[in-house]
Structure formats: C-alpha cells, structure tokens
Amino acid sequence: MAHVDFITSVHTSTTRDYVGRVTSHDKAECAEIACRFGQEYWDGDRHLGYGGYRYDGRWRKVAEAMVRHYGLKPGARILDVGCGKGFLLYEFTQVLPGAQVAGIDISAYAIEHAKPEIQPFLQVGTAASLPYPDKAFDFVVSLNTLHNLYINDLFSALREIERVGAGSKHVCIEAYRDEREKANLLYWQLTCRAFHTPEEWEWIFDQAGYSGDYSYITFN
DSSP states (O other): OOOOOSSSHHHSSSOOOOHHHHHSSSSHHHHHHHHTHHHHHHOOGGSSSSSSOOOOSTTTTHHHHHHHTTTOOOTTTEEEETTTHHHHHHHHHHHSSSSSEEEEEEHHHHTTTSSSTTGGEEEEEOOTTTTOTTTTTEEEEEOOOOOOOOSSHHHHHHHHHHHHEEEEEEEEEEEEEHHHHHHHOOOOOOOOHHOOOOOHHHHHHHHHOOOOOOEEOOOO
C-alpha cells in the first residue's frame, strides 16, 4: 500500500467559501437533501452539492496518469466504485484502447444521466456489496466515495474492492491533517460519514485487508 496522488490538481482548481457554506443556508437541511444523491446533489444549486456536474474533460489527465503509473494494458478491465456520471471511465476508454469498463454508484440519478457512451456499462448499487466475481478487474478505482459510508459499510467496501480486484487498486478519500482542515471539512462536506486523519485511514485500510494504493484530499 502506498500514497499516490492523482487528483489534488483537480480538487484545488475549485474555490470554496467554507464559512458561507454554513451561514447562507440551513446546513443540516442541505446535507439531508444531498444524501439522497438525486438531482439536487448533482445538478441543483451549489449549496446542495456539485452545482451542476457536467463533462468538461477534467478527468482526462487523471486517467492518463493512472494508466501510466499502473502500467495498464490495452483491453484492461477497469471498475470505478462510486462512478457518478461515468466521466473518469469515459476517459479510460479514450486513453486506453479496448478498455473494458464497469461502474457502480448508489445514485440512480447519476446513472440515468451518465455520459451516453458509458451508460450501458454502469449500474446502481452499493460499494459494500459489489455484484462482480472475484478477481474480475485488472484495476479498481474509487474516488471521493468511501468517506460517505458508515464504518461497517466502509470496511465491507474495502474488502469488496480487494475481492474483485485482480491487479492494482486505488482509493481516494477526504481527510484532515490539522484543526483548520478539520473545521473546513466539517463546514464544506454534505455527505461525509467518516472523518479521519491520513494515519487513521491507513489503519482502517490495514484492518480491512486492503492492499491497494490510496490518496486523500484536504480542505485548506
């Protein structure tokens, strides 16, 4: 298991008003709406989630970097756990000839509004119980998803990722390294259930038997 960062540049490209997040609207009500992972979360107002999650090519460089780092070959079988609208999977099909992609997400809305080229390969489901055979994929990735799970489902999801992956694995989660980052995370998040430092996340990975790589984003 190693820390390998692929998405900090994507994460830091967005400007965030942390205090405004908790003063401009009823934060608890916003979180309740966001946790439905419906239209409001993906394509509603910014205080309820993404504020409109549309394809803009931002994930191309992430897919390219992962293909290089993990030495993925043409025709590789790739699973995205928490795939959202499938933008990252689409990029894999563009940068890796013959890539065989699959994605799963808890949000029926995201799957229904996924990128059309990828939609046939996506399904609604939970990370805690993946509907795939053992060792079915050459690469399993999960970005900004696992911290949305309660601890029992989090352990199950990590074990499931380990089970279905025959090769490399990478998960990215939210974390905090000091009190300022913890406060900002608490201010900004809408759907997070697991609030941990990087060291605590490493302990969780070890206890769950997860052997893949990881990265984390922080809210500075």
